[in-house]
Amino acid sequence: MTAKATLHDVHIIGGGLAGSEAAWQLAQRGVKVRLSEMRGTGEMTPAHQTDGLAELVCSNSFRSDDDTKNAVGLLHHEMRALDSLVMRAGHIARVPAGSAMAVDRDVFSSEVEKALGQHPNVTIVRERIDALPDAGLTIVATGPLTAEALAGSIVRATGAERLAFFDAIAPIIHRDSIDMSKCWVQSRWNKATDASNEGGDYINCPMNEAQYRAFHRGLMEGEKTEFKEWEKNTPYFDGCMPIEVMAERGWETLRYGPMKGVGLDNPFDTTHEFPQGRWPYAVVQLRQDNKLGTLWNMVGFQTKLKYAAQIELFRTIPGLENAEFARLGGLHRNTFLNSPEVLDRQLRLRAAPHIRFAGQVTGCEGYVESAAIGLIAGIMTAAEFNGRAWHALPSTTALGALLSHITGDADAATFQPMNVNFGLFPPLHDVGKKVRKEAYTNRAKSDLARWVSKSRELAAA
Structure with missing residues (x-):
């Protein structure tokens, strides 16, 4: 697509979390x-x-706050x-999620787009970019779903095969x-937040042993999405592993993962049949997905089951019979780059x-990490545009440790x-575990x- 010309200092390709964050950091520093x-x-x-900037396509959680x-906190x-x-947008869009930070995904995207759309240094252009530019400061933040033509341009520029893994929602x-x-x-353990509207942040659907075993069998036997031959050896990322792939590791794996019942007192268990007392044998947790509280997502239940199989199996969960x-x-x-290389x-x-990369395409994983790398890329590019040397982030910080992993460690x-x-952090050996x-x-x-403090001194010099 041929785009209309606009005056700018830096071109950002991709309006996801990383691209939006990079744009904000640059614009706040006076860069167009x-x-x-x-x-x-x-x-x-x-x-x-949707076509909203910074749309959340998987979970609505930014994990622990x-x-x-906690490293992500x-x-x-x-x-x-x-x-x-x-x-900023996450704070406005926040919904109850215990000690985690979860957001109403529509409110979040809207807040990001509003902030950038109103900023005098940002021009949002709806256009497809098919090739890496030959010149000019550029940040590529197209994420793991980079369009085919641009992905091909990246492969030609890096001289390497694309790496890939599967991501489930x-x-x-x-x-x-x-x-x-x-x-x-x-x-869990009654760690509710002030935002909790019902005395807790999760809806818990309990299972006894027979129900759990039947559910596990259904996961194993349910009809799955078929892969093409060349896709069969592509790995999953553990953070978004499909529930049925975890189930294949052993029939109790889920009970020690997303379906663990520890720290949850089942008010319906009057027999105390389990050694743990009232803790359920297994539990499916639902987390609020929007501010209205009308939508709830199944925590840890990313899946490659076909739609009909999902509906049939998930409606066997106690409380979700009519879901x-x-x-x-x-x-x-x-897809992601072999960034250290x-x-x-x-x-x-x-x-x-002249081209920087930011976000998940660099090989970080998670909403927060993607945005964080966009933030760093934006600050780095602003320093370069203004002719200042980059003052490296300490690897002892979360930002610095993540950056070090991606770019060479x-x-x-x-x-x-x-x-x-x-x-990822430099170890501390002189403190207790x-x-x-x-x-x-x-x-x-x-x-x-x-x-x-040092960065501000250098900027003012």
């Missing part, structure tokens, strides 16, 4: 941005349902310290179709350093998408504060 998004031209990806001893903290648009259920005479509302689905689960293929430490393409021969985790995570977060916050 052209943000190109294919959706809205009549074309869609296999996973998106605990910034005292620490990443939330660091992004807020750097004026993240994703964190979970079903969403209408709240008023759930039979609450068989379910109850509670957060009405706002969206059924699905499966799509993701093809990108430098500033996310620039070694073969064409990981082995290129075995590189795979990664969520932020403390395993019980307080180590808290020590990681304290060190990171202190080091980030110093980095922010």
Whole structure:
């Protein structure tokens, strides 16, 4: 597609979480941005349902918001310290989810688009970009569903085969179709938040052993999406693994994963038949998906089951016998770069350093991580545009650790998408195991504060 000309300093290709965050960071620093998004031209990806910027296509959760001893919660903290648009919009769109941060996906997307659409330094253009530009500062943030023509251009520029894995999405259920005479509302270990509207943040559907075994058998036997021959050896990313793939690892795997009943007191169990007392043998949890509380998603139930098989099996879950689905689960293929090999430490393409990559296409995994890499790419590009040397982020911070993994610390021969985790941080050997995570977060916050102060000094010089 031939696009109309607009005056800009930096071109961002892709209006997902990473592209939107990069655009915000640049615009806030006085850099004029052209943000190109294919959706809205009549074309869609296999996973998106709207043309809204920063649409959430999988879960509605940004995971833990605990910034005292959780790596992704620490990443939330660091992004807020750097004026993240994703964190701003997430705060406005937040819905109850215990200690996690979950959002109304429509409100979230709307807030991101409104902020960028009203910014004087951002021009949003609905257009498909088919090739990497030959010149000009550019950030490619097209995500794991990059259109075929542009993906081909990237492959030619990197001189490498694309890597790929499968990503699954979970079903969403209408709240008023759930039979609450068989379910109850509670957060695990009663860790509810002030936003909780029913004394807890999750609807819990309990199963006894017979029900669980029958459900497990249904997962194993249900009709699945068929793959093409060349797709059969493509790996899954563990963070979005289909429920039936987990079930294949053993009949009790789910009871120690998304269907664990620990910390949940089943009010319907009057016999106390289990050693744990009132904890259910297994449980399916539903998490609020929108601010109105009318939609709830099945936590951890990403699936490649065919639609008819999903409806038949999921309606065997106690309380979901008459469930009405706002969206059924699905499966799509993701692509990402072998970033340690093809990108430098500033996310620039070694073969064409005027181009940076950001988001999931770089090999990070998760909404927050994708936005975080977009944030970093935006700040880096602003520094380059303004002729300033890049002041490297400490690897002791969540942002720095994630960036280091993507741009060189990981082995290129075995590189795979990664969520932020403390395993990416420089180790602390002089603190006890019980307080180590808290020590990681304290060190990171202190080091980030110093980095922010030094960066402001350099910008003012």
